[in-house]
Amino acid sequence: MLSYLLAVAVVALIYSLMTLALNLQFGFTGLINFGVVGFFAIGAYTSALLSQAGLPLELTLPCAALAAGLAAWPVALLSLRLRIEYFAIVMLGYAETIRLVISQEEWLTGGVRGLPGIASLSVGLGIPGDPTLVAFALALACVVGAVLVSRRLVHSPFGRMIQAIRDDEDAVRALGKSPGRFKVAVFVVSCLFVGLSGGLYAHYITYLAPDQFGALLTFYIWVAMILGGAGSVGGALVGSAILLGFIEGSRFLHDLLPGVSAVEMSSVRLGVIGLSMMLLMRFRPQGLLGGKAGCG
Amino acid sequence: MGFSLFANLAFNGLITGLVVSLLALSITLVFGIARFPNAAAGDVATVGAFAGLLGPLAGGGTLWIILCGMAAGALLSVAFYFLLFRPLAGKSAVSSLIASIGMAFFVRAALTFFLGHDQRVYPLPIVRAMPVGPLRVQPTDIEIVVAAVLALAAVFSILHLTPIGKRMRAVADNAELARVSGIRANRVLVAMWLIAGLLAGLSGTLLGVKTVVSPEMGWDLLMPAFAATILGTIGNPVGAVLGGVLIGLAQELSTPFVGFTYKLGVGFLVLLVTLLIRPQGLFAKNSLVR
Amino acid sequence: MERPVLSMRQVLLAAAGVAALGIASGQAFAAEPFLVGALNPVSGAGSPYGSGMQKAIAMAADEINADGGACGRQIQVVSEDTQTSPDAAVLAVKKLIDVNKVQVVMGTWSSGVTLAVMPITTAAGLPEMNTSGAPAISTEDKADLVWRFQATNGRFGQAFAKIAKERGFKRPATMAYNNASGLGNTEGFAKAWKEDGGKVVASVVYEPKQASYRSELQQILAANPDVVVMGSYLPDTTIILREWYQSGQNPDLKWIIPGWAANEKLVEALGPDVTQGVIAVDSISNENAPSYAHFAEAYKKATGQPAGSNVYAAMTYDMMVLWGLAMQADCSKLTPEAINGRIRGVDSASGDKVFTFAEGKKALEAGKAINYQGASSQLAFDQYGDVTPDFSLSVVEKGEIVRKSVVTIGK
Structure with a gap:
C-alpha cells in the first residue's frame, strides 16, 4: 500500500510543480496560461531525448527546465500585446501545436509511436533503491525548491511589484516601472518549473507519446490551482493532492459503488471535475484555503 | 490538375470553415456581450446534435433534425445562464471562463454517462454530389452555406434592426451605462443566450449531418471556433464567419505544401501572425466591443 | 479484497524461496489464493472490448478454480481499468502490484499502455500479457517477461x-x-x-x-x-x-x-x-479448435454477446488458462519468474495438444508434455513472445x- 501511495504522491508532486507555476503566473500576475501542457511536453521530451543521447540525468533535467523556459519567452512577450482572453486562447492553440509537432517529427520524437525505454530516475541518476521512493524523494526535493523560490519571489520587492501589477497595472506604470518586464520574467521563471516537472514525469513514466499531452492535463492543473486557491503557495500543493486523491480514489470507489461500471465511472470522474469547477467559481472562487486573491 | 486541385481545396476549406463559423457566431455573441470566451459552446452544440436524433420522430428530413437541435441548444444555454453565468456576471471574465469549461466537462460527462460513447448517424439518405465545374457539390454543402448565410443575416438584423438588438449592443458597449439608462440587462442577456444556444444547436446538427454524432464532436470543434472568433475580433458576427472561412481556406490550401497532418497547425499560425500584426483581430472596427 | 499483511507475507515467502522444501510447501499454503491482475481498457478508446476482456479472464479463472485450482491454489482475479491511457495505467498497475500484491498482470490492450506498464512489471519481476500491436514491445522486452497474444x-x-x-x-x-x-x-x-x-x-x-x-x-x-x-x-x-x-x-x-x-x-x-x-x-480466434468452441459457449453465457464480437476476449481467456497450466507444470516452484519460465513449456510444439485447463492439468499430472491450443490462436510463441494468429x-x-x-x- 505504501508503495502505491508513494506512486500516487509522485504524480501529485509532479502536478504540484505545475500548479505552483500556474499559481505564480495567474495568481500573482493575472496571466492566463492555458498552454501548461505544452511546456510540460517540451520538458518531458527534452529530458528524455537528451538522456537517450547519452547525457546524464543531472544535466538533462535542468535542460528540460531551460527548454521550457526558452519556449516560454516569446510567448511571454506576446502576452504583453494581447487581451488576456485572447492570450488564453492563443495558449491553447500553442500547446496543441506543440503536440502536433511532437506527433509529426518522428525522426526526433518517435512520433505517434512514442518514445519507449526512457531511463528511470533511479537508474538514470545511479541511485540504488526502490525506484518509486527515489522518484518521490526527488520530486519532493524539486517541489520544496520550487516552493522556496516561489516564496522568495512573492515576498521580494519584485514579488510585491508583480502583485501590484495584478491589482492595478496602470498605477505601476504611473510609478515609472514597466510591468511588461516583470510579467515576462515571472512567466519564464515559472515555466522553468513546468519544464522540470515534465522531465521528472518522463523519467518516472519512462514512456512518452503525444496522447499523454492533451489539453485535459492543463485543465487538471487549473482545477488543482483553483481548489487550493489562486495566489496561495501552500494551496497549490493541497489542490494537487486533492485532485490526485480524487482521480485515484475513484479507482477504489467502484468497490463501493458496484452499480456504476468503469465506463460510467470515467464519465463520473469528468463530471465531478466539471461540477467542482462550476461550484468553486460560483461559491468559493478564492479556493478551499485561498486568501483574498482568487479568481473573483 | 492545378486549378481544379486548388478550386476543390478552396471549396472544402469554405465548407469546413462555415461549420466552424456557426459555432464561432455563438461564441462571439457571448464574448461580445457577456464578455468571456464561452468554452461550453462546443458541448451545447453536441447536445444539439444528439437532440437532432429526435428529429425523425417529429418529422422527416434535415429540417426537423436542425429544429430539434436548435431547440435543445437554446434550452440548455438559457438554463445555464440562470444557474451559472448570471450569478457570475459581476466577477471577472476568468471566473466565467473556468466555469464554462466546467460546464463543458459536466455536459459531456452527463451525455456519455447516459448515452455511452458510440457514434450515431441521422437517418438521412446518402446521395451523390452534383458536378459544378471542377467541384462536386453535395446537398449537405448547400445546406451548410444556406444555414450560415441565414444565421449571419438573422444575427445581423437582430442586432441592428430590432429594439432588443439595440439594447444588446448598448450592453456590449458599456454595461454600466446601459443599466443607468434603464436597460434591463437581464432580458437582454436571456435573449442573447437564447440566440447563442440556437446557433450552437444549429452548428452541432449540421456537423452531425456532415459527419457522425459523437459525444466529443463539439469539444473538438471548439478550438477552431475560438480561433475564428478572435481572428475576426470578438463581438463581430461578420468577423466570426469570415474568420472561420479564412482559417478553413488557409488550412486546406496549405495541404499541398505542408501535408495533411500539419494543417491544424497552419490554422494556429494564421491566427498568431494576424494577432501579431493586429492584436484586436481583423475586424475591430465593426465589433460590438471597443 | 484487502488481506491481512501477515498472510501476504506468507504467500511471498512461499513464493520467494521455500521452494526448496519441495511439494510439501505447495500443499502447506494450498489455501492461499493465487492473485492475478486483470488490467483492461474498460473505459476510454478500448471500452468496446475492455469489459469483455475482463470477463474472459474471470471466466478462465473460474474454470481453473472449478477444477480444483492450479496446484491446489485458487485463482483470485483483481481487476483494474487502464482508461486506455498510459498515465492512468501506470498508477493502476502500481496499485495492482503494491496494494493487491498480484503476481502476474494480463490484458493490456493499446500499445501505449503496454509500453508504459512493461517497465514496471518487469522491475517487479512480474510477467505482462497484452494484446497490443506495436513492434517496440518485442524489442523492449529484454527479460522475456512480456507475452503478446495479438498479431503485431x-x-x-x-x-x-x-x-x-x-x-x-x-x-x-x-x-x-x-x-x-x-x-x-x-x-x-x-x-x-x-x-x-x-x-x-x-x-x-x-x-x-x-x-x-x-x-x-x-x-x-x-x-x-x-x-x-x-x-x-x-x-x-x-x-x-x-x-x-x-x-x-x-x-x-x-x-x-x-x-x-x-x-x-x-x-x-x-x-x-x-x-x-x-x-x-x-x-480471428482459433475458430476450428475445441478450445474456441468451449470458450465461445461460456462467453456467450457470461456476457450474452457472441464470442466473435470481441476477438480480444479470447486472447485474455488464453492468458489466464496458459498461466494456470504453467503453474500446474511444476507445483514446487510458484514464483512469478519460475512460472513465466514454464510458459513456453506448456506451449511446446512437441507436446500433446490440449484444449482446456482441465485437459492440460490431467496430462501434466500424468507426466506428459503439453501444447495448449488456445481459443484465440495456436499460440506457439516465437522468440519475442509473439503469436501469429x-x-x-x-x-x-x-x-x-x-x-x-x-x-x-x-x-
Whole structure:
C-alpha cells in the first residue's frame, strides 16, 4: 500500500510543480496560461531525448527546465500585446501545436509511436533503491525548491511589484516601472518549473507519446490551482493532492459503488471535475484555503 | 490538375470553415456581450446534435433534425445562464471562463454517462454530389452555406434592426451605462443566450449531418471556433464567419505544401501572425466591443 | 479484497524461496489464493472490448478454480481499468502490484499502455500479457517477461498485402489515422507489398477529429487506385466512405479496412449501397479448435454477446488458462519468474495438444508434455513472445458482412 501511495504522491508532486507555476503566473500576475501542457511536453521530451543521447540525468533535467523556459519567452512577450482572453486562447492553440509537432517529427520524437525505454530516475541518476521512493524523494526535493523560490519571489520587492501589477497595472506604470518586464520574467521563471516537472514525469513514466499531452492535463492543473486557491503557495500543493486523491480514489470507489461500471465511472470522474469547477467559481472562487486573491 | 486541385481545396476549406463559423457566431455573441470566451459552446452544440436524433420522430428530413437541435441548444444555454453565468456576471471574465469549461466537462460527462460513447448517424439518405465545374457539390454543402448565410443575416438584423438588438449592443458597449439608462440587462442577456444556444444547436446538427454524432464532436470543434472568433475580433458576427472561412481556406490550401497532418497547425499560425500584426483581430472596427 | 499483511507475507515467502522444501510447501499454503491482475481498457478508446476482456479472464479463472485450482491454489482475479491511457495505467498497475500484491498482470490492450506498464512489471519481476500491436514491445522486452497474444501491426500489414494480391489488385493506395496502430497497419502493408514487387500509388496520413476528409480523399482518388488500404477507426471510416460515395468519383474503388472499423456499425451507419464490396480484415480466434468452441459457449453465457464480437476476449481467456497450466507444470516452484519460465513449456510444439485447463492439468499430472491450443490462436510463441494468429477476410454484400476465407500468413 505504501508503495502505491508513494506512486500516487509522485504524480501529485509532479502536478504540484505545475500548479505552483500556474499559481505564480495567474495568481500573482493575472496571466492566463492555458498552454501548461505544452511546456510540460517540451520538458518531458527534452529530458528524455537528451538522456537517450547519452547525457546524464543531472544535466538533462535542468535542460528540460531551460527548454521550457526558452519556449516560454516569446510567448511571454506576446502576452504583453494581447487581451488576456485572447492570450488564453492563443495558449491553447500553442500547446496543441506543440503536440502536433511532437506527433509529426518522428525522426526526433518517435512520433505517434512514442518514445519507449526512457531511463528511470533511479537508474538514470545511479541511485540504488526502490525506484518509486527515489522518484518521490526527488520530486519532493524539486517541489520544496520550487516552493522556496516561489516564496522568495512573492515576498521580494519584485514579488510585491508583480502583485501590484495584478491589482492595478496602470498605477505601476504611473510609478515609472514597466510591468511588461516583470510579467515576462515571472512567466519564464515559472515555466522553468513546468519544464522540470515534465522531465521528472518522463523519467518516472519512462514512456512518452503525444496522447499523454492533451489539453485535459492543463485543465487538471487549473482545477488543482483553483481548489487550493489562486495566489496561495501552500494551496497549490493541497489542490494537487486533492485532485490526485480524487482521480485515484475513484479507482477504489467502484468497490463501493458496484452499480456504476468503469465506463460510467470515467464519465463520473469528468463530471465531478466539471461540477467542482462550476461550484468553486460560483461559491468559493478564492479556493478551499485561498486568501483574498482568487479568481473573483 | 492545378486549378481544379486548388478550386476543390478552396471549396472544402469554405465548407469546413462555415461549420466552424456557426459555432464561432455563438461564441462571439457571448464574448461580445457577456464578455468571456464561452468554452461550453462546443458541448451545447453536441447536445444539439444528439437532440437532432429526435428529429425523425417529429418529422422527416434535415429540417426537423436542425429544429430539434436548435431547440435543445437554446434550452440548455438559457438554463445555464440562470444557474451559472448570471450569478457570475459581476466577477471577472476568468471566473466565467473556468466555469464554462466546467460546464463543458459536466455536459459531456452527463451525455456519455447516459448515452455511452458510440457514434450515431441521422437517418438521412446518402446521395451523390452534383458536378459544378471542377467541384462536386453535395446537398449537405448547400445546406451548410444556406444555414450560415441565414444565421449571419438573422444575427445581423437582430442586432441592428430590432429594439432588443439595440439594447444588446448598448450592453456590449458599456454595461454600466446601459443599466443607468434603464436597460434591463437581464432580458437582454436571456435573449442573447437564447440566440447563442440556437446557433450552437444549429452548428452541432449540421456537423452531425456532415459527419457522425459523437459525444466529443463539439469539444473538438471548439478550438477552431475560438480561433475564428478572435481572428475576426470578438463581438463581430461578420468577423466570426469570415474568420472561420479564412482559417478553413488557409488550412486546406496549405495541404499541398505542408501535408495533411500539419494543417491544424497552419490554422494556429494564421491566427498568431494576424494577432501579431493586429492584436484586436481583423475586424475591430465593426465589433460590438471597443 | 484487502488481506491481512501477515498472510501476504506468507504467500511471498512461499513464493520467494521455500521452494526448496519441495511439494510439501505447495500443499502447506494450498489455501492461499493465487492473485492475478486483470488490467483492461474498460473505459476510454478500448471500452468496446475492455469489459469483455475482463470477463474472459474471470471466466478462465473460474474454470481453473472449478477444477480444483492450479496446484491446489485458487485463482483470485483483481481487476483494474487502464482508461486506455498510459498515465492512468501506470498508477493502476502500481496499485495492482503494491496494494493487491498480484503476481502476474494480463490484458493490456493499446500499445501505449503496454509500453508504459512493461517497465514496471518487469522491475517487479512480474510477467505482462497484452494484446497490443506495436513492434517496440518485442524489442523492449529484454527479460522475456512480456507475452503478446495479438498479431503485431506488421503481421496485420502482411495479411492486408496477401489479401490485396489474392484479390488481384494492382494499384493500392493507403490512408492512415495518425496514430501508432493506423500507421503500423498501412506501413506494414506497404512494406510487405513492396517486398513482393508491388507499388503503392498514393498514401495519406490524416489527423483525426476533422469535419471533413475530402481533401485527403481527393489526393487518394487523383492517383486512381483500384483499392484503398485503411489504418482507421469507425468514426473517420464512416465519414471517409460517405464522402467518397457522395463524390461519385472512382465508384468501382474497393476498400480493405481493419475489422474494428469495418463492422456492423459501419454498415448500419452508411447502408448497403455505400458499403457494398468493402473488404474487412480482422485477426480471428482459433475458430476450428475445441478450445474456441468451449470458450465461445461460456462467453456467450457470461456476457450474452457472441464470442466473435470481441476477438480480444479470447486472447485474455488464453492468458489466464496458459498461466494456470504453467503453474500446474511444476507445483514446487510458484514464483512469478519460475512460472513465466514454464510458459513456453506448456506451449511446446512437441507436446500433446490440449484444449482446456482441465485437459492440460490431467496430462501434466500424468507426466506428459503439453501444447495448449488456445481459443484465440495456436499460440506457439516465437522468440519475442509473439503469436501469429489467423486473419479473416469478409466482404460486405447487400448490408451483410460475409466471411469469405481465412488467411494464414507465414510463420
